[in-house]
Amino acid sequence: MAGTIQYANADTPVPGPAWSRLRDDERLQLVKSTVGGKLGPAGDIFIFGEAKMDGQIILAFREPVSADKRGTLLLDLESFLKDSIDPGLVVWLEPLGDRNSLRNLRGIEVKA
Secondary structure, eight states: OHHHHHHHTOOOOOOOHHHHHSOHHHHHHHHHHHHHHHHGGGGGGEEEEEEOTTSEEEEEESSOOOHHHHHHHHHHHHHHHHHHTOTTOEEEEOOOOOOOHHHHHHTOOOOO
């Protein structure tokens, strides 16, 4: 139980000044080129939407990925980006809207 408390009090890394000084489009291009340069065609499964100044990188998958593979892919990508660009980066998967066609036909709207 003592190990849990140790990690609960750990500081969360924040992006360094080199990342923060870049414009939004420059940060996004840096992420895309880093992933494309190192992962090659394997990096094509991601669609990068945003790379924010606070270190959040928001992406989506080009095609559906099963839940058992999705988590591992995202964690591996985040680790790769932390090692390659900045330790303060965090990967977020873009949320999907409600894809239930019956609910959509009835006009029911789910507010998140």
